[in-house]
Amino acid sequence: MAGDLYPDHGVTGTENRQYNREQRAGKHEADAALYKSHQCEQTPHPGSWRRHDQRTQGPLVAGYGIYTQGQEILLTFSFCSSLVSGYVITYFPLRGRSETIRLILSDQGAKWTEEEVQFTDWFTANCEHKKQAVFGQLPKFKDGDFVLYQSNSILRYLGRKYGIAGGSNQESALIDMVNDGVEDLRMKLVRVLFYEPEKGTEKYEADLPDQFSAFERILSQNSNGTRFVVGDQISYADYNLLDILHVHLALFPACLASFPLLTAFSDRISSRPKLMEYLKSEARKNRPIVPKK
Known part of the structure; x- marks a missing residue:
């Protein structure tokens, strides 16, 4: 209007x-x-x-x-942050690829509604959600009448909307780089958990120091690891990194023992008031990392 x-x-x-x-x-x-x-x-x-x-x-x-x-x-003539936003997240009853979206929205003070799609419905021939999905995948994100698919596209959209996508072309490029690095790590974990579970997680866990060392080094190069991954304000890549760290800490509790900057980063970002409120919510606690059996 x-x-x-x-x-x-x-x-x-x-x-x-x-x-x-x-x-x-x-x-x-x-x-x-x-x-x-x-x-x-x-x-x-x-x-x-x-x-x-x-x-x-x-x-x-x-x-x-x-x-x-x-x-x-x-x-x-547009919504204030504390008014109803019209955001809708359509996803499975998991944290998964929607969790970083939730972290951004909660920390930015936005409200949203959840539309859960059960796996039993998704894999039926007549699932409307799957028919409508542009690439046959979820999450789906609605901002009023605007509909967007692909999780990383949604993160970039929210990054631009909330001014957390970098203050310059160089910062934006570095934020994209870190976010792509998180995506690479996420895909390796997804492969182990969902596509090759018979191989177990031992080798994956043993290789984690090589994976985390890159992020530790990135943090060390910005304010000696005391701020964010890029620049002096939070970005959508920070939220995505935080989510993948949360997932790994839940699955491998000692995985950050040798990474003081990543440990401090996780604690520091998680303690932001609005984000901490969401992390302590029942909705977050009841949302699993892997599907319930």
């Missing part, structure tokens, strides 16, 4: 002049209280009328100021 009323969340000079602040002020006072209660920014700026964009802990908020009772009220 915002795009129809205000293309590209912009406003022309003609629309500025046509906008009658006195007639609109009373109508929007109640809205202002609502937005304030949802922690949308209010900036004192008497008499102003301007476009105002901000990055919050949630989605990009595009708003328009109106002078009302001595202050500028931020009226938004």
Whole structure:
């Protein structure tokens, strides 16, 4: 709707002049209280009328100021982070390839709903979810009317939406590189757990130091391992690395014993307040790493 009323969340000079602040002020006072209660920014700026964009802990908020009772009220035409987002994750009753999506959304203060697809339904000939899936795979991610498949595409989409995809072309490229490295490790684990279980996990576990050493080295090259994998703010690759570390720690509890930076990274990112709340939730605790038998 915002795009129809205000293309590209912009406003022309003609629309500025046509906008009658006195007639609109009373109508929007109640809205202002609502937005304030949802922690949308209010900036004192008497008499102003301007476009105002901000990055919050949630989605990009595009708003328009109106002078009302001595202050500028931020009226938004897109969702504030604490309002219902319209996100839907469609996936199996697992952590799997949807868990990093959940980590991002929870840490960014967004809400979402889960649409679970049972394995027994997925493998039937008439499964609608499978028919609709672009590449015959899940997860499926909905942002309002927008639908996206492929887990890493979803991560990159959320990375751009929440401003956690790098502050420059170089940072974005490095974040992609780390995320691809996590994907390589995830695929090796998936092969062992789901496609070659008869071979056992002993060799895989023995080879883990070689796998983790690359990530330990990457961390050491950014603020001596005290921050994130790239730059000075969190990225979608940090969440993906955190998830794969959580999975390995659950399966191989001593796997990080020789990796102090990865251990500290896992503890540090997991302790972010909103993320920690999700990690302690019953939904997270009840969601298995591998299918329940």
